[in-house]
Amino acid sequence: MSVPRAGRPRALNEPRWVRGLLIGTALAFLGFFLFVPLVLVFYEAFKDGVATYLAAIREPVALAAVRLTLLVAFIAVPVNFLFGLAAAWAIAKFRFRGKNVLITLIDLPFSVSPVISGMMFVLLFGAHGFFGPWLQSHDLKIIFAVPGIVLATMFVTSPMVARELIPLMQAQGSDEEEAALTLGASGWQTFFRVSLPKIRWGLLYGVVLCNARAMGEFGAVSVVSGHVRGLTNTMPLHVEILYNEYQFSAAFAVASLLALLALVTLAIKSAIEWRTGR
């Protein structure tokens, strides 16, 4: 049932069987690589019944993992929201030397392997790290504790909001802000009444992606967590432990919550794209 997109002349379309073959191959590829694993998560989660599923999620250790994941996202996302806003404002609205270097630096955490991201904080704050002895003498713990998890998550997700906002604000220009200032608005008034409404969808988009990444981060968090059950296990780490203990239905039950988060993220993302006509 494939029809060519409207408005294309006949000569520019492939024969019907070619279209069918191409669509079929593309869908088969996406099916095997994306759809099958996603369906499996929910199938395995509910395989042993709803009661087992609920028991796995209501377990105190699982609830502690959910709480920690929410706490980490609750700290990391707002901080990176402010960072993204400040970085985009400076880069999109002003001209200064070294702007391209700054953009590259903002993107840098994306090209650092998650494991290396976590390792850097161990080198800084671990027992044998640069600040290790000082922290120990003051009875402070960052590595194998919650602060380390928050720091590693902040590093990994730091570019997410900035990267969405910079191109958007650059494309919008600042004529409207200049008009508002000329008409006597103060700097903050201009920002809250003119700039912020213009970028609200892009901002939401960045925050949603940042949140998904913050809640799902695995490699970096794994290095700094120490895997103390009920204390320093986030949801992805809890999934790993359950899976390695062959508690598959419990592992997939917790994983299904994260998969649900991913689906909600995709839904919000598509809704925003649909609204803004991207």
Add this chain to the structure above:
Amino acid sequence: MSRHLRGGSPLPGFGLALGFTLLYLGLMVMIPLSTVFLKTATMTWSQFWAAVAGPRALAAYRLSLGASFIAASINVLFGLLVAWVLERYSFPGRRLIDAFVDLPFALPTAVAGIALATVYAKNGWMGRWLDPLGIQVAYTPLGVVVALTFIGLPFVVRTVQPVLADLDPEVEEAAASLGAGRWQTFRRVILPELVPAAVTGFVLAFARALGEYGSVIFIAGNMPMRSEITPLLIMIKLEQYDYAGATAIAMVFLIASFSLLFLINFLAWRRNKRLRAAEGS
């Protein structure tokens, strides 16, 4: 007066915004990154060399580079196909599938890892059919390729799609009216336009695959010398408190990643320049 001229714009907040940006980047990115270089600097050459060029490390580099290269190549091939189908044809569920392509960006890597390992295990949904054919995916290097193909899947689709959408239909019409067949038009007219975007998508997928950890370790089997990726080797060295060894390998890896980042920015810059030149003419 001088206040207004700063940054070449009458808008306020330049100092505050740039100041906060630089402070945050310094504390959160530059200081942590510098530790890798500082720690490496405390090692002697022979220590460094022994850590980064041992047989186990070399096997890990080979697997990471090879599997990432194969996965990124698969993504170029199928990414072009998926982008084409989504952009050119309409069929039921097209928009839903378009949204679905970003799943690997949104799904936590650990979830993808255990799902793929279960699907491709011997008795799994896919492994069940592949095993009689003599194809074992889970716990082999092939499993690494499958996981890396999954996480790199959106890159080529998302770089090629906008180029395909912006392509001027008149060019294709001209080719058709000059007697070119559909395949000829695709190969000679459309494909050359898509190549720069596909190359950018390849490098992005490759760079992402190189550092990937969570989705790979569950399906890889993690046997030293055979199915152990470099990020896992770093992890193992950290767990053994061999911080110097882990840092040395991380250093090699960071240099490779930053070279790729430089390449990505260079490709984007060249593409922009070409676009601007095309608009100017």
